[in-house]
Amino acid sequence: MARPVLRGRNAELAAVATLLRRTADVRQGCVIRLRGEPGIGKSAMLHAVARHAAAAGFAVGFGKAEELDQISACAPLLVALRSGSKPLLDADTFAGLAPLHHQPVWLVDRIASLLDEISARSPVLIVVDDAQWADPVTRFALETLPTRLAEAPVVWLTASRDVGTESTGALDDIDRHEVVLGPLTGAELDALARDYLGGPAEGLTHRRLHALGGNPFLAVQLLSGVAAAPSAGSETEDIPPAFADAIDHRLRSLRPGTAELVELAAVWGRPLDLSDAAELLGGLSVVAITAQRREAHGRGLLAEDRDHVAFAHDLIREAVYETVPAAVRRALHMRCARYLVASGKGVVAAAPHARAAARPGDYEVVEILRGAACGIGRQADRRGAGQGRGIGNARRAPGRGKTGAAQGGGVEFCGYER
Ligand SMILES: Nc1ncnc2c1ncn2[C@@H]1O[C@H](COP(=O)(O)OP(=O)(O)OP(=O)(O)O)[C@@H](O)[C@H]1O
Ligand SMILES: [Mg+2]
Structure with missing residues (x-):
């Protein structure tokens, strides 16, 4: 071009x-x-x-x-x-x-x-x-x-x-x-979309484009990725490779400790308290976490949120999540699940992480999911509703994309009988 x-x-x-x-x-x-x-x-x-x-x-x-x-x-x-x-x-x-x-x-x-x-x-x-x-x-x-x-x-x-x-x-x-220089407006992003796609961005591409905070770099990565993909313009939820590569490049430019924080935050799935981050990273000081948060903000990965480790845009979180190797992702989900249980923040909050970390025969995961199912069951009884599905049957909750495991929502009980 x-x-x-x-x-x-x-x-x-x-x-x-x-x-x-x-x-x-x-x-x-x-x-x-x-x-x-x-x-x-x-x-x-x-x-x-x-x-x-x-x-x-x-x-x-x-x-x-x-x-x-x-x-x-x-x-x-x-x-x-x-x-x-x-x-x-x-x-x-x-x-x-x-x-x-x-x-x-x-x-x-x-x-x-x-x-x-x-x-x-x-x-x-x-x-x-x-x-x-x-x-x-x-x-x-x-x-x-x-x-x-x-x-x-x-x-x-x-x-x-x-x-x-x-x-x-x-x-x-x-x-x-x-x-x-401030963010591009909606109309300017639409003009940018026409430059790259030859026509207006539609559907998911349009929604993603307008959820990137008007940042031209992110917009250009998204649009050039969509333009290059064979399924350009379709509703595929896959993150365009050019966008994922750009985020991966930013991630690799971070110091190892900072990259670990960003990966943890992607797996955590929602704004992460600095003190939770410090605990989850093996007792680092909040001061050290703050410095790492600032570094990742300087790379355009994290938002300017002084109290949390939060992503600048959700698509960035999804791209980081996809970048984390599956085994590391599972280990991080497990760490989050254990932390949520041990810190008394609740098995219900831990359950989506446990489910994402689950492997058949993992009884620690089963216990967390059983506890969560009981908690939810009690709530559901009160509301007259119940739920339960099996491992491997995990389905995306609507509108949460691929990486919604940690976003809470219904617990899909693994079906193990003990
Ligand atoms: N106003 C714009 N309209 C269309 N494309 C733009 C606009 N601004 C930037 N771009 C494109 O977005 C990408 C990022 O822009 P650029 O490299 O200038 O950002 P930057 O602010 O210099 O970033 P960094 O802080 O990383 O150096 C480039 O591909 C550039 O061509
Ligand atoms: Mg520059």
Whole structure:
């Protein structure tokens, strides 16, 4: 597919275009900080702005900080100076910066002089993507260079995931702006669906699309998965492989302990109290769980819920659940069942987990299910209703998808007679 059309970003693009034009006209520097949650479209917007700026006569440098490579001091900025088909610096000038590599102050000073010279010929746009991972020298450069070059037509455009961090409002004369990217609206998601599917999203795809919090990354993964699947547009409950892969990729980028927390939460099936999570993970401290929750939130997997481990969107939970190997899933369900019984939270709550962990002949599971069936039976007697079905006969409760085992609801008694 050709370069995707950016849906729902016209106002933001127009605002940035105005700032570029003003910088070129009044020949004064400007800082634009683009912020938003993972996958909200920051990089896509940076590329659109860079293309627009190049067409408007700006000299453009585009760099990107890497999460796992904060060792090469100032790498994002240096890359920006040598990026693209028309780099800001020629090879010799760039090589001339190498001896300053271990002298950050001199390096930044030299970059300032070079940018000053370039901006005398044409306005300049310096873009640094993923600035949340910038190394200390890049941070230092991004803090000091705009002020140093305040009287030159240089636009500093950065993107970062720091949605919670407000601008510090630096005490200088430079023109500073913040652009926060929010979720796409329903109509914008419908337009995106038409881009990928050639027509409107229908049925389950439509419902899933509109339950992703307006996040373009998740929407694009879902839609491209549906478009690629042979059964595209059908009501199959299977999670589109592209979506599952994208979630798996995010999961694998977590620290092992954090991934375990996220997998546990997927198996738990509903918002998990931090203290329950701490107990279930072998007595970790709530502080440690909070740090893990924050890490997974930063990856767009968990919601911004300070009291619980909860998923950003239910489809993400389903995708994580599907990713967990069956044996691990069973073990986690069993852990949840035991914990719910041992902590006095009730066999009825434990029963769906026990059922998901069940293997024929597992008497611990039988006991939990028997206890739950008795509890439910007593409730049902009171209400004049009863229920019971066998292991292997488990059916999805309507509307709960494949992974609804832990969502509560009716207990399907395993039929063991003891
Ligand atoms: N407004 C939009 N309209 C259509 N597609 C979009 C839009 N915004 C982003 N996308 C698509 O969504 C995906 C994710 O976007 P992008 O990589 O820009 O997000 P991001 O905010 O940079 O994420 P991260 O924080 O992980 O770097 C990309 O495939 C991009 O093309
Ligand atoms: Mg990005």
